Amino acid sequence: MLTVENLHAGYGRARILRGVSFALAPGEVLVLLGRNGAGKSTTMKALVGLLPATGRIRLAGTDIARWPPHRIARLGLGWVPEERRIFPDLTVAETLEVGRRPARDGRPPWTPDRLFTLFPNLGPLRDRPGGRISGGEQQMLAIARTLMGNPRLLLLDEPSEGLAPVIVDQMQAAILALKAEGVTILLAEQNLPFAARVADRAVILETGAIVWNGTMSALMNNPPARARHLQV
Amino acid sequence: MDLFLLQLLTGLAGASTLFLVAAGLTVIFGVTRVVNFAHGSLFMLGAYIAWSILSRLPRSPEYFVLGLLAAALATAAIGAVMELALLRRIYRAPEMLQLLATFGVVLVVQDAALWLWGPVDLAVSRPPWLRGAITVAGLRFPFYDAVLIAVGPLVLGLLLLLFHRTRWGLLVRAATADRDMVAALGVDQRWLFTSVFALGAGLAGLGGALSMPQGSANLHMDLAVIVDAFVVVVVGGMGSLSGAFLAALLIGVLQAFGIVLLPKITLVLVFLVMAAVLVLRPHGLLGKPQAESRAEAETLAPIRPAPAILRRLGLAALLLAIAAPFLAGPYLLTVLTEAAIAVLFAASLHVMMGPGGMASFGHAAWFGIGAYAAAFTAQGLGTSMAVGLLLAPLCAGAVALAVGGLVVRMSGVYLAMLTLAFAQIAWAIAFQWVELTGGDNGVLGVWPDPWAANPRTLYWLALALCLGATLLLRRLLYAPFGYALRATRDSPLRAAAIGLPLPRLRLAAFAIAGAAAGLAGAVFAYAKGSVFPTYMAIPHSVDALVTVLLGGVQTIAGPIVGAVAYTVLQSWLLTSEFWRIKLGLLILLLVLAFPAGIAGATHAAWLRWRGRSA
Incomplete structure (x- = not known):
């Protein structure tokens, strides 16, 4: 589904990513782990074309490096940013409409009704402006908005950050439901227990390079690796 | 009292053209974050093009309306060209550079208009059917001014429909909030920006064309109107259409009364009102605090003492x-x-x-x-x-x-x-x-x-x-x-x-x-x-x-x-x-x-x- 080879990216003169390579198979959930500033969000921004990057990025067999963001999105890369970036003046229904793109062959397209089933909290808020709903609801709306584009691959940047435990549970259920539908997901997380419950494989980033790579269960059975790369 | 009413109506008529220009300016700013100094030039071009078209057409009402719309469309096309050739390259540049670049366009358009239409003021004589007057509360009021008064709310209504009832308008509103996010959702911002700019330019052109039958096309109208439009947009709140409408009414009426009562200080009066509004409401009447621009800014290299050489x-x-x-x-x-x-x-x-x-x-x-x-x-x-x-x-x-x-x-x-x-x-x-x-x-x-x-x-x-x-x-x-x-x-x-x-x-x-x-x-x-x-x-x-x-x-x-x-x-x-x-x-x-x-x-x-x- 996605192959990343030797990805370099940064802001201005500050180089953040120094040769990151990994791959995702269709239907897989891969989590990017790492401490603050390790380069998780930067990897995602580089993948969606919002940061100048060098290296090879292949999505569904097409090299998308240096493509403009809208073409990458149309090819099927859906990104849910860490800050959620909700349009404050648009209602929930309008926000979903902004994300709407044609269906991708072979899959039922996402509709507001299906999304309100996935995120039951959003249904009653249909006509509420995005700026006037809670943080958890905004996170759900951000994911729903991206799903309206029927992405092949979903990039979720810290979906559990700053949410109440009960909302984190709902988020986990939603991600597992998406996984059950066969959606390929690249997740960035700091919350290891959350990641352990949804991800198949893990990649650990440290100062812009990959330092560990393996299955999620291998990581959970390897306390020394966790201590070395993830403990603060 | 009669004079009061008449002046009020005159002010409202002036407010309509002012609103058209300011609406274009505010819409363009909302999405692209560019303050288009050349917006007055587009207004001026609209007036000149309207002159060129109207002076060649039969003087019946339907041709008159068609001529105005053609002038607006032509100005919109000029705006699209301007966006493609210039603005597209400077969206990430610092604000001052953008403002200065559009001022460069002001200068270019001034000489181009001088070359094309000459230095003499050009006027369209009003066709007979436009010269009439209507009676309001026993007062004779020019028919054309009544038309202008109606145009303002009509255009505001159409714009609000466009922005709230069409997918294009929805995307524009989303891009106003966060253009990078909209791009990441698969929307090609480039045509969105070009079309927004063309719309804004068309509104300015329509404003210029509408102002023709009342006055004349001349080479000074660009800077005169842009300063007024800046005031309207700032008073109304940058990016707010309804705010621009309210502010245009306020400024238009103020100017109409100012000219009669205090002709010497009309200009000063307008700016004093603007200062007062900004002290009370720093973001204008209906404006919101500007969202931080989402574009990744270039970091500035620190300045250093000069080397020995x-x-x-x-x-x-x-x-x-x-x-x-x-x-x-x-x-x-x-x-x-x-x-x-x-x-x-x-x-x-x-x-x-x-x-x-x-x-x-x-x-x-x-x-x-x-x-x-x-x-x-x-x-x-x-x-x-x-x-x-x-x-x-x-x-x-x-x-x-x-x-x-x-x-x-x-x-x-x-x-x-x-x-x-x-x-x-x-x-x-x-x-x-x-x-x-x-x-x-x-x-x-x-x-x-x-x-x-x-x-x-x-x-x-x-x-x-x-x-x-x-x-x-x-x-x-x-x-x-x-x-x-x-x-x-x-x-x-x-x-x-x-x-x-x-x-x-x-x-x-x-x-x-x-x-x-x-x-x-x-x-x-x-x-x-x-x-x-x-x-x-x-x-x-x-x-x-x-x-x-x-x-x-x-x-x-x-x-x-x-x-x-x-x-x-x-x-x-x-x-x-x-x-x-x-x-x-x-x-x-x-x-x-x-x-x-x-x-x-x-x-x-x-x-x-x-x-x-x-």
């Missing part, structure tokens, strides 16, 4: 400048005097714009206040030149302190437009208060004291004062004040968090810049022997901006290099026909090809050369 070059240039009277003829000496003044004028603006990070589009105001202060001390008080040279920077600095207290909290484009507005007030006072300032005739006979009357002595005096003040300003940037100022520019939040008094620092920089420009103005007044309102006019503010950008905003040597280059350039440009188009194209070239200016580009080349040889 540059110091030696500077010293050599200084010695040459001191020796100039022995080498140069009288004409060259005049040019050099002007260059010295231009250096200080540019350096004062640079303090605000570069290290201060405050955009100013009205820097000529301080220059002019200094010049008039010198003129009044020479004429009114009859005291020596020394008093004038002392009072001028004090006056300009004091006024800058007062105005700055009101405006330094504003950011980016608001500040640019408010400084422009203040400069227009100052200009209007100088222009309209004939008893005091002589109006357009200016104040004449501002001669230096006998000891300095000799051109050589005057040149040395100008050199000493201007370069001395410039070096002082430069010294200031390496003092703790300068560091603190740059900290507030680079990260206002963090600067405030470490305890830097943000508004006070910016206010101090604003007042210092004003005082320094005032000194430049006073020296200029004595050098020329006269003072005119044009010293405070928009083109003079633009001169300062071009100078700073020509030299390079983020280099200390920039304003000096830029002032010398621009003075020489101007003495060649201004003598030629169609100088506006040349200056306009120069500005565009500068913005597109050398955004870092001469000094910045030289510095980069120097770094590359050293990198290769090392």
Whole structure:
């Protein structure tokens, strides 16, 4: 589904990513782990074309490096940013409409009704402006908005950050439901227990390079690796 | 009472065209974050194109309406071309650069219109069916004004429908909030921006076309309407359509009554209302705090003390400048005097714009206040030149302190437009208060004291004062004040968090810049022997901006290099026909090809050369 080879990216003169390579198979959930500033969000921004990057990025067999963001999105890369970036003046229904793109062959397209089933909290808020709903609801709306584009691959940047435990549970259920539908997901997380419950494989980033790579269960059975790369 | 009603209706009719222009401006700003200085030029083009079309068509109502719409469409097409050719390349550039680039378009369009339609005002005689009057409450009121009154709300309604009931409008509203996010959702922003710009341009063109049957198409309507439109957009709240409508009504009615009741101070009145609104509601009537721009900004390289070679070059240039009277003829000496003044004028603006990070589009105001202060001390008080040279920077600095207290909290484009507005007030006072300032005739006979009357002595005096003040300003940037100022520019939040008094620092920089420009103005007044309102006019503010950008905003040597280059350039440009188009194209070239200016580009080349040889 996605192959990343030797990805370099940064802001201005500050180089953040120094040769990151990994791959995702269709239907897989891969989590990017790492401490603050390790380069998780930067990897995602580089993948969606919002940061100048060098290296090879292949999505569904097409090299998308240096493509403009809208073409990458149309090819099927859906990104849910860490800050959620909700349009404050648009209602929930309008926000979903902004994300709407044609269906991708072979899959039922996402509709507001299906999304309100996935995120039951959003249904009653249909006509509420995005700026006037809670943080958890905004996170759900951000994911729903991206799903309206029927992405092949979903990039979720810290979906559990700053949410109440009960909302984190709902988020986990939603991600597992998406996984059950066969959606390929690249997740960035700091919350290891959350990641352990949804991800198949893990990649650990440290100062812009990959330092560990393996299955999620291998990581959970390897306390020394966790201590070395993830403990603060 | 009857007169009151009639004036009110006239004001509402004027408000409609004003709203059309302001609506286009605000829509474009909302999405692209570009303040389109050339919006008045599009209005003017709309009027001229309408003239060209209407004077060839039969004079029946249906052809009249079709002609107006065709003019609006043609202007929209021109707007689309402008977006594709220019704006698309500068969306990520600093605001001042964008504002300046669109001002380059203003100059180009002025000369293009002069060339195409000639210098004579063009009018369309009203067709008979438009000449009638309707009766309102027993009063005869022109039919065309009634049509105009209806057009405003009609267009507002259509625009609101467009933005709230179509997918295109939805995408535009989303892009107004966060354009990168919209792109990441698969929307091609490029055509979105182009279409928004075309819509805005079309509205301006329609406004210009609609204003034709009432007045005429002329070469001055662009700057006149853009200043009014800025006021409307700021009062209404940047990006708010309904706000622009309310503000257009307010300003239109105010102008209609002002012309009858207080003709002398109409312009001032409008700006006073704007100031009052902004004090009460800093984001305008219906505006919201501007969301931080989501574009990833370039980090600015820190400024460094000049390397030894540059110091030696500077010293050599200084010695040459001191020796100039022995080498140069009288004409060259005049040019050099002007260059010295231009250096200080540019350096004062640079303090605000570069290290201060405050955009100013009205820097000529301080220059002019200094010049008039010198003129009044020479004429009114009859005291020596020394008093004038002392009072001028004090006056300009004091006024800058007062105005700055009101405006330094504003950011980016608001500040640019408010400084422009203040400069227009100052200009209007100088222009309209004939008893005091002589109006357009200016104040004449501002001669230096006998000891300095000799051109050589005057040149040395100008050199000493201007370069001395410039070096002082430069010294200031390496003092703790300068560091603190740059900290507030680079990260206002963090600067405030470490305890830097943000508004006070910016206010101090604003007042210092004003005082320094005032000194430049006073020296200029004595050098020329006269003072005119044009010293405070928009083109003079633009001169300062071009100078700073020509030299390079983020280099200390920039304003000096830029002032010398621009003075020489101007003495060649201004003598030629169609100088506006040349200056306009120069500005565009500068913005597109050398955004870092001469000094910045030289510095980069120097770094590359050293990198290769090392």
